[in-house]
Structure formats: structure tokens, C-alpha cells
Amino acid sequence: MAFLEIDDVHKSYGQTEVLKGVSLDVERHEVVCLIGASGSGKSTLLRCVNALEEISSGAIRIEGDTVSGTGVDLNVLRRDVGIVFQSYNLFPHMSVLENITLAPTRIDGLPKAEARERAMGLLESVGMAEKADAYPDMLSGGQQQRVAIVRALAMQPRVMLLDEITAALDPELVGDVLEIVRELARGGLTMLLATHEMGFAKEVASQVCFLDQGSICERGTARDIFENPREERTQQFLSRVVQSGRL
């Protein structure tokens, strides 16, 4: 039994089927990268795992416990599964520290001082401690994204979902954010990430899945996918990525 099981998940918006039966097993401490064109279903899959989208059929299980469908306590699921978005989505009316301590104090009932201590420790490790009292609008995209990662980590999730977290960043800011993800991978955090950073995927992924039109077209180790893609659609996708100078 895998740690995170995605079992034949379908998702439709009205007539449009966005996920057409995706199955994927993620073991503990594994880093799985989802690659594929825009609209291939990467983001939707991540949002389904976090129950931000309701799935149409299939099942999602964490340690054998089904966490999809009606009757599941989503607030418990989401304590286990953190997500970081492409557009950071920090709360603009709260300082960095307030952004991070909101969930731990409100949901886990952590005393303010303790939440603050935890937040400061995490901020320290991503080099953002001196920005604790700043507001999101005062930070660069890279800094905001680092705070967003810390905000998710503060809930001490067992799985992190990263949804193209560097796609909105200026090129020179991408490195800092990826370095944190690398650090998390080294620490053994289970991660499922959608990304356009092929070089990075190659480096950190224990498993790479190529999604095409709502289903997993090909999966394997980073070396398999990037150096010996078997499927024609994978080859086409990768050659377009190479043409655009991204690999």
C-alpha cells in the first residue's frame, strides 16, 4: 500500500473532462514531478488531492484512508496535505508572521508565542526572518513564494503539493525558491509537484509523470523520461521544450 494513492480519478467541468482516469502511487519521502503542457491537468490533479476540487469518480487515499468524496473531514485532510500555489496567494491584509501563524493558532490551537516561535524558525531557515513584520505587497515574488512555502510548512503537513510555484517568478528569483524545495526533498518530505522547470525536475524527482490531455501518458525515472522517452507525445513535448530553450 502506497502512502498516497490516486486511483482512477476522473474530473469533469460540465461536459469537459479534465482528468480522464489518473492513477498514481506516491511512496513516503518520494518526490513526484508532473510535467506536461498547460491544460494537461497537472494543476487540477493537485487541487483534487487537496479537495479544493471535488473529483467526479475514483478515489484518493492517504495511508489507505479514503480522503475523497462526501463525508470526509476536509479540515483534517488539509492538515495533512499542504499546497503552494503559482500565484503565492498570501493574505495581503496580514503581515508575513500573521500569514504563517493564522492556521496553527486557529486550527491547532497553538499558543500565540509558540506559533510565533515555529514561524520564526521556519522563516530563519528560508532567509526571511527579517521580513517577519513586512506585508506581502512589500516583498518580491520570490520572497512571497518563500513565505507561502513556510505558511504551508507551519501546519507540518506530511505531503506537500507544489503547483508551478516558480512559473510566475522572474528568472533570477527562481533559484532561491527551488533551493528550498531541494532542501525539503533532502529532508525527506513527500512532495507532488507540477512544474515547467525541467532541469529541476530532472534533479530532484524520484518519479516523473508526463500528463497529456488529462491522463498520465508516460511515467518513469527522470532519466527514463528526459533521455529515453518512449511515447511519441512525450518526445514531441520535450522537443518543444528544448526549442523554447527551457531544457
Next chain:
Amino acid sequence: MTDTGLVSDELQPAPTPSQPKPVTGVALGGLLLSLVGIALMVLTGVDLRDYNHGGPVSTIVAAVLVLASLYPLWPTALAFAAGRERSALLGDDELVAARRASARGREEGQIAMGYAAAAIIVAVLLLVALSEHDGNSVANTFFTSSAWRKSFPEMLPAFWTNVWVAVVAQVFVLVFGLLLAIMRMLPGRAGAPLRAIALIYCDVFRAIPAIVVIFLIVFGVPLAFPGTANWPGTWLGIVALTMTYSAYVAEVYRAGLASIHPSQSAAARSLGLSYTQTLRTVLVPQAVRRVIPPLLNDFISLQKDTALLSAAGIGEVLLVAKLWEANLFNLSPVLLAAAFFIVITIPQARFVDRLIDRDAAKRKGQ
């Protein structure tokens, strides 16, 4: 170079140099309006001196007005000069310099027109205000200072009633309006009946004129509920205004909540916050900041509508003003009431502007 079909001399031809625009027309327009303004202002000045029987203050004011109306002649002269310069430069084939002279001249001409138009508007308003028919004029109907002096000591405490009613009603409206807005956004089938009630409430109370609600509540409630017969009318007035304005403010809140990007809610929910927690800590605080300007709009309306309570016999400023008006056969006390409303409204608008600027500055770290 290869032919790509995207670039060619036909697709991107060389531009023809732009010619300087004519100046004379604008300059003449400026001159014409200036002369009209001066003529009207001279008439105004004469009327003003007559009205005040040639007193020194009116003579000085008249002189200042006429002198001010002369000002547009100066940019008019500059415009004509620039026009001549333009022709000379064009004769010398100095195209760029001619264009600059033309632009300068046209701008001066437009400045002359703008100031002259303002002088005309002021002169016409003053002429209407000073015009006399059988000894009556706008000026002594509305601006009789003796009537102001007599009524002021009673008007000021009456206006306090308006302020008090407005502030109390605004506090109630803030709370009740938010409750209605949240009710209108309750999710799922369970929320449907409450959504419907909130929707009907907003539709109905935005449709009924405020004065009708005031009549129904102030006169009707003591009849329908005998226990309330001793309640002061002002409290019932506050209830009526709260009922009306909550409907408007609920719409404002709802628009504010709807304007928060769904990603904010997704971020909050993904952290494990419940629907209510998300609403309270993430959505409402952001929505309230966004709706402050439209909220102020509704609050200013509410303040003004406190004058409607006079129709229900509540002793506020308009009621007292009307008593004085009937007593003195002069509308100046009513104008005084208007002045009270202006005096309290304008500082509020500026105060809210400052609040918004300060909040924005805090978030940007300035």
C-alpha cells in the same frame, strides 16, 4: 535580409512629416469668450454695487471680479503672438519650430477659453442671484443674515439630533448589512431558503422610498405594538433608516466579498480553515477595506436622509428650519440647514480618503 512577408517597404512606408496645426481659430475663440466674460462681469459688478447701495465692500468685490475677468486676455495675446511666430517659421521652412509654436499658441488659446468660460459661469450665477423682481431677489430670499442669526441658536441643537440619529443608524447598518450580505452568500441547499429571504429583503427595501418606510415605522409601530407607544420617535426613525440602508449596504458588502479573488479562499481552505474561519479572517477583512469608499457614499446618503424624519414630526434640523421659514417668510434658515450638512459631510470624505491612503501605505511599507 530575406522576404518573410512580415516586413516590407509597402507594409511599413516612410511617414510624411506632420504639419503644424492652425492657431488663429483657437486664438479668436479665446478672444471672443474673454470679451463676453468681461461684459457679463461688468454688468454683475454694477448689479452688486446697486444691491448694496454702493457700499465700499461691494465696490471692492465688484472691482476684483471685473479685474479677474480681464485675465483671459493675457493668454489670448500670447496665442496670437504664437500664431504670428508660426507663420514666420513656416515661411522659413522651420517645420519643427513651427510645430512647437503652434502647439504653444493653441494651448494658450485653450487656457484663455477655459478661464473665460469660468468667468461667464460665475457672472451668470451672480446675475441670477442678484436679479430683483418687485423687491424680491435670490439674494435676500436665501442669504438674509438676520434670519440666520435668529434661527441659529435653535437650529444647532436640532442638527445634533440629525448627527446622533445618523451615527447610531450607521453602526446598526454596518452590522445588519453585513449579516444580510453573508446570508445572501450562504452555500449549498441548506443555505437556499436563507439566501432567498435575504434577497427578498434587499429587493423590497431598496424599492420602497425611505420616506415611506419612515411613515410606516414611526406612525405604525406605536399603533401595532401598543407597548412601544412611549418610545421616542427618534428611535423609531433610527429603526426605519437602518431597515432601508441595510439593504443598500448589504449589496455593497456582497460586491466587496465577490471581488476577492477565489484564490484567497482556496489558500485559506487549503490551510485547513473552515468556511466560517475563512470568511472571518480572510474574506471579510479584505472586503471591508475595499468597500469603504462606496460605504461612505451610502453613509452620506443616510446622513442626508435624516432630514426625512421631519416629515414624521421628529424635531430635527429641517423641521426647525421650516418653522423659522414660516415665521420669517424667508428661506435663509433652510439654507442654513443645508450648510450644516455640507460642513459635516466634506471632512468625513477627506478623513476616509486619508484612512484608505494610510492602510495602502502600511501594506506597501511606506
